[in-house]
Amino acid sequence: MEKALETELAQIRPKVLAMARRFFRAARLEGDPEDVVQDVLLRLWVARRDGATIRSAEAWAVATAKNCCISLWRKKGPVRSGVFPEWLPDGDEASAKIELTEAESLAQKALEQIPEGTRRLLQLKATGLSLDEIAALTGRSKGSVKSSISTARKEMMKSLNLK
Secondary structure (H helix, E strand, O other), X not given: OOHHXXXXXXXXXXXXXHHHHHHHHHHOOOOOHHHHHHHHHHHHHHHHHOOOOOOOHHHHHHHHHHHHHHHHHHHHOOOOOOOOOOOOOOOOHHHHHHHHHHHHHHHHHHHHOOOHHHHHHHHHHHOXXXXXXXXXXXXXXXXXXXXXXXXXXXXXXXXXOOO
């Protein structure tokens, strides 16, 4: 690996790791944020090796890390009230249920701040539809759907203080 790229990756790594740790804590994800960091840095190295033009490696790495974290969170699936996952404290189910209910309420309020049409796009995406399928269903371009979903996610992250 080139020394310049090695140095750049070493400078980016702490920022990506900090962001991944915050996301894992906030989303209560199991696993090691270090795995996300390694995946992101490898992707950056491969992209550079393949000749991709990346204006800001740091911005690219942070955005990629957020996407990786969101993908991990999606695979885990949403936590529903009345279901107590392993990460909840033992013997304090009432308190845990209150926390879960409050978290769901905060997420619902954040979702309600998003315009109805965009909220529908998020719901379609959450059902597993591809961007092409959503575009076909809504009559919008794929780029428009992607942009609207991305903006909505950013707004939700901001509302939930995850950004």
